[in-house]
Amino acid sequence: MSQELRDAVTDSQASVRRSLPAGLVPILVGRLITAAGTGVVGPYLVIYLRDVQGFAMVTATAAASITSVAAVIGGMLGGWLLDKFSWRLVTVAVFLLAALGSGSYAFADKFSIVFLASVLFGLGVGAGGGLWPTLIARTVSGTLRSKAFGWDYIVFNAGLGCGGLIGGAIVAQGGHGHFSALFIIDAASFLVCGTILLLFLAPTLNQDTVALGSESGAPKAASVFTDKRLLVVLVLVSALGMVGYGQFESVMPPFITGYSVVPTAGVSLIYAANTIAVVACGALLAKMFGKPGYRLGFVFTAFCWCLSWLLIGVLPMLTQVSVGLVLAVLAGLGFAAGELFLARAMPGAVNSLATPANRGRYNGAASVALNIGRIVGPISAGSVVTAGGALGLFPGLAAAAMLIALASSRFFPRL
16 A cells, blocks of 8 residues: 555544544444344345245235334334433333344244234334434534434444345345344344443443433423424424335335336445445535534435436336436435435434433434334325326425425524
């Protein structure tokens, strides 16, 4: 390695260290590990239950639905528990539930086991949705929070990508045992992550923000529903989840393969480009994460997703595969840009509104709002397709995203 290259690497490493708030490393390491476990399992749950365990397709897909409902419940309970009890107890409960749920899938030869695994996994993952931003907000403060939330999302996507490669390599070996191993690995990732947080996070946690929910005069859980500024943010979060993540994760792949010339392999290319863009561009734009402007973050997210859905909506009109692939990848890159804006704007806004005594409930409410959008989005899109409006679906989603951008610009609260 030349001296110039070594100097460049050293400068890059120093820049990353300056961008990382103090005390955030244990959280990011844990986040990376659990994300890798999630990436290992990837899209294989339904395939595993149908092709390996022999369940009917409706039963296999029901597992995902049960998990989604349990995640909403887990998000509400987890936020409340974080404000009432020590974060250590909540962390143990969250990762034990998630580990038991994911690990149980490896032995799910009966629907009763599938149901139990889905409930446990959903509760754990749902509660974890509020746990992560709460721990970050308790560890860092001020403008460093936005930077921390940005790095959290970058690390999460890096873990997903690495886990996806590992999971794909395992599945390529074939066999019942290899599929079961995916869920054992995922379960182990939760246990390892929980151990890391318990061992290394305590010295960096702001002790004055722990377990304040029981103090005299502390806001009660109802404050989540009476804080008008928070409710506006939650409505926008749910709308973005419905128009954005719910479509990108569940609706876009079958639309592309069913109504355009882009082959199935092209869908994998979109997701790969999206993940690489989030990690690479997020690292390059790390300095941006520390700047204020949560309102603009919501506006830019909706605008980027509007452009992405316009590109996807054009695909059925094309006849050349190469052109379709280029537009589809550009759509994935545009979606990644929106994700980066929302990654810092959503938790940043929520934690700016929260107090130490209700921070867990506020973050839990944001997690629930996003999950509701992710559930409602595919259901709504499915109704449109069933009614014969498939070709107008993504242009309509683009229009909806633009309306969310306008609403964010007009109604987003002053923080």
